[in-house]
Amino acid sequence: MTNEEKPPHANLVGRVACKCCGYITMDPAEYDDQCAVCDWTQDDIQEREPYEVHCPNGVTLREAQQNFLRCGSYVPYYVSVRRPLAERVAQYARDPDWKPLPPLDSMSP
Numbered sequence: 001m002t003n004e005e006k007p008p009h010a011n012l013v014g015r016v017a018c019k020c021c022g023y024i025t026m027d028p029a030e031y032d033d034q035c036a037v038c039d040w041t042q043d044d045i046q047e048r049e050p051y052e053v054h055c056p057n058g059v060t061l062r063e064a065q066q067n068f069l070r071c072g073s074y075v076p077y078y079v080s081v082r083r084p085l086a087e088r089v090a091q092y093a094r095d096p097d098w099k100p101l102p103p104l105d106s107m108s109p
């Protein structure tokens with residue numbers, strides 16, 4: 001069976017939601033898996049410190065989420081070199097519980 005013949009989601013068993021875009025794309029066993037929808041690279045440190053800039057993504061998780069919501073990729077640069085967002089999301093479900101992080105200054109101590 002070729003990839004084209006597989007039903008949607010056939011390759012997605014065990015996947016988890018991307019922290020940046022909420023689509024269920026990420027393989028939790030692969031520590032630096034990259035999201036097929038928004039291009040975010042999953043990273044423990046960035047997910048623990050979502051308002052800090054770290055490698056490998058180079059922007060904060062919060063900023064990456066806002067970029068995705070605004071332009072369809074975690075950094076605007078990728079939009080010009082990627083297929084349209086509607087095509088990228090077509091084979092993925094979105095976690096209904098995913099929400100973008102609030103702005104840092106809205107969080108009370």
Ligand SMILES: [Zn+2]
Nearest residue numbers: 018021035038
């Ligand atoms: Zn993503």
